Amino acid sequence: MAVKCPGGLLNPRVAVIGAGMSGLIGARTLAELGCEVTVFEKSRGLGGRAATRRADPALSFDHGAQYFTARDPHFIQHVATWIEQGIVAEWTGRIVRIEGTMAWPKIEQPRRYVGVPGMTAIAQHLAADLHIRRDTRIVRLNRVDEAWQVTDAAGQVYGPFSHVIMSLPSPQATDLLVDHAFAAETRAIPMTPCWAVMAAFERRIEAAWDGAFVHGSPLAWVARNNSKPGRDSSNDCWVLHASPDWSAVHLDDDRDAVKATLLGAFAEITAPSVLSPIHLDAHRWLYSATPLVLDRLALSDGGRGLIVCGDWLAGGRIEGAFHSGVAAANCVLRHIGIPSEKQRPIRKPVRENGS
Ligand SMILES: Cc1cc2nc3c(=O)[nH]c(=O)nc-3n(C[C@H](O)[C@H](O)[C@H](O)COP(=O)(O)OP(=O)(O)OC[C@H]3O[C@@H](n4cnc5c(N)ncnc54)[C@H](O)[C@@H]3O)c2cc1C
Known part of the structure; x- marks a missing residue:
């Protein structure tokens, strides 16, 4: 050229x-x-934010983006190629909506994709x-x-x-x-922050779901990372995301205090056994998403x-x-005067939330 x-x-x-x-x-x-x-x-x-943190070879956490959806035909085509190449796979985990101690299946269940063996693979x-x-x-x-x-x-x-x-x-x-x-x-x-906690357990946490949009809690989302395809399952690895509001209020809190609060909120929707993880870490995303x-x-x-x-x-x-x-x-x-691809109408990404 x-x-x-x-x-x-x-x-x-x-x-x-x-x-x-x-x-x-x-x-x-x-x-x-x-x-x-x-x-x-x-x-x-x-x-960047499509990140995977490895604590050791058996403990990995997608602590930023959890999965993605594809709605625009051009993007769907790209995702299909990535699937063929083994870089991406569909995550068929059971996703629910939690309010208090009640869990409901999500009404909308789009195809959810993840990088393999972690989000950074893409x-x-x-x-x-x-x-x-x-x-x-x-x-x-x-x-x-x-x-x-x-x-x-x-x-x-x-x-x-x-x-x-x-x-x-x-x-x-x-x-x-x-x-x-x-x-x-x-x-x-503006971009909202997000506190993420990564917790691993020796025994599988008894929950009838693998990912949940959480309401009425400091948490907004929790996911069993090892329910995603291509992850090591010898331990039960969970990612807990605080809500944007909670994260903003507790932005400068001590890391240990954040871990304790979010683990406590996780125990409220699962079991007291989650209070004894074999690994516990936290990451503060200053810029997670824009409202x-x-x-x-x-x-x-x-x-x-x-x-x-x-x-x-x-x-x-x-x-x-x-x-x-x-x-x-x-x-x-x-x-530079090179004909670019014809502009395609792009369907805006739709955000999943708990509703
Ligand atoms: C907690 C969390 C949960 C999310 N969940 C989902 C989800 O479930 N599904 C979904 O689709 N999306 C999700 N997202 C959003 C998704 O991660 C982002 O939309 C996407 O990854 C953004 O890509 P980007 O390239 O625009 O920006 P980024 O990924 O932020 O990339 C910007 C890069 O620039 C680098 N950088 C910054 N400043 C400089 C500098 N001065 N010099 C050099 N490099 C610099 C950064 O290190 C970073 O690598 C989530 C994000 C977060 C944080």
Whole structure:
């Protein structure tokens, strides 16, 4: 591909900041079309909020995204390919809604999919062959000679890039955008936190379900991680998510206090035996989801080659992140005059809740 790009660059050189679902799908789309793409990720691991934590080989927890659904035909097609490749499988766990001590089967039971053997499998698959700089937190963007340079926390400068795709939760995008006009838009998108507790038990917890939307409790969701396909079942591993409201109020609480409260709430809907786990940990997600419903897909300043994407622009969830990442790649392609895929009507991801 030889095209003239901003900054006098002959070929598109694209920096993608963030290796979550949206960044990786955008990076992969462009790399497959011949663009020179570098992905910058602040963490060691890939996948962002679609994460898997391994305490030891037998104890694993999807402590962020739990599963995903697929409604748009293009995404359904992608998911079918991932299933064929063994990266994704359907999770047929029994999902209920709990109020007090009563559990009801959910009325809506969409197909639920998970990465195999953990949610990060999808990111690892998308990242294959991509040029990724891990442990590299980008702290600044600069415009130099009509191209972009990005600077990491250690002061190292990378570039020039004809395009930058920022694929971050809205508050983190705001920090990087500084005084760019998009900052006013990203600042207006709040994201709620979520405390996640990971607990493992030697014996199987007696519950007639594998996942539950919980009401009237500090908890909003609990799931038996090892009921998902491809997980080790020698121990019973559970993920407990606090509700957004509870998490916001207890954002700065001591980690041990959070573990104790959420385990206590879990005991109330299961059995007192859960109070003696063989492993117990907690993770605080500062930016879990946005309560707003937007369908912008991506923000693009066109002329200067700066694109902002992320799940929060596209209805949230993994499916939203996928659509937003594809839209970001299409913005780059349009900008350099390569016909992008015809815009498809995208069905907004629908959030499951306990109702
Ligand atoms: C607790 C929880 C439960 C969820 N449950 C579900 C669910 O059941 N189903 C579902 O579909 N979705 C769920 N989600 C949402 C889902 O995880 C997200 O929609 C999706 O993973 C977002 O992908 P993304 O690429 O837009 O952002 P992210 O996954 O947040 O990726 C952003 C990446 O950017 C990196 N980054 C941030 N700042 C910088 C920087 N300055 N420099 C370099 N890198 C940086 C981050 O480390 C991260 O890897 C859940 C999320 C959470 C937290």
